[in-house]
Amino acid sequence: MKRSAVALLLALCGLTAYAPAQAQQPGNPLYFGAKIGLMDPDRGDEATNLGALVGYTLMEDTNGSLAVEGEYTRTFDDGEIGGNDWDVETLAGYLAYRTAGNVFLKAKAGYGWWDVNVDGATGFEGDDWDFTFGAGVGFRLSRKSGLELEYAVVQEDLNFISLGFFTHF
Structure with missing residues (x-):
């Protein structure tokens, strides 16, 4: 039992070392994507947003890649929000x-623009530019x-929780 556990651990370590070499970005630095997610305001119910992205890989090495998006x-x-419908449009780099x-x-x-509209008698419209940031986890389906x-x-x-897909051509 102990030997099989050690063998399994060594095999997994070998696969882990092999995985990064297989998952490196392809030669074309340009990529496109789409996403769907929930815009979550501090007060109120979430709105569902669709999004598109375009990116360009600036540099890449064995540790990862840096891109502009x-x-x-x-x-x-x-x-x-408060019994009124609301929506938001965003644009960010x-x-x-x-x-x-x-x-x-x-x-x-990065830096981004947002435009929020709340319908109803207590309607509100607002837009501004703000510093924006995020983090995530991903899974490469292929080299592209x-x-x-x-x-x-x-x-x-306002926060955005999204699931996205990207591809290089």
């Missing part, structure tokens, strides 16, 4: 870092594509 999202299913490997971590920071689960702070009272 542009992201746009828009509400397709309104949330509710990020510097993003992904670790190497088939399963990877992602960190991003992957899935990412992210949490991003859009503005101090």
Whole structure:
């Protein structure tokens, strides 16, 4: 029993060492993606947003990759605040870092614009530019594509939890 556990552990270590070499980014640094997620305000019910992203890998080594990303999202299913419907549109530019490997971590920071609209008698419209940042975990489906689960702070009272797909062409 002890020998088989050691053999299994050694085999897993071998696979782990092999995985990053298999999961490196392809030669084309340009990638595109789509995402869906919940815009979560501090007060109120979440709105559901769809988004698109475009990215460009600036540098890559055995530890990971650094990229610039542009992201746009828009509400397709309104949330509710105080009995009124609300929606949000966002546009942001990020510097993003992904670790190497088939399963990877992602960190991003940038600057973004948001535009919130609340319907009803107590309606509210507001837009501004803010520092934005996020973190996530991902899984590479192939050398060209992957899935990412992210949490991003859009503005101090608004967070975006999303599931996304990206691919290089």
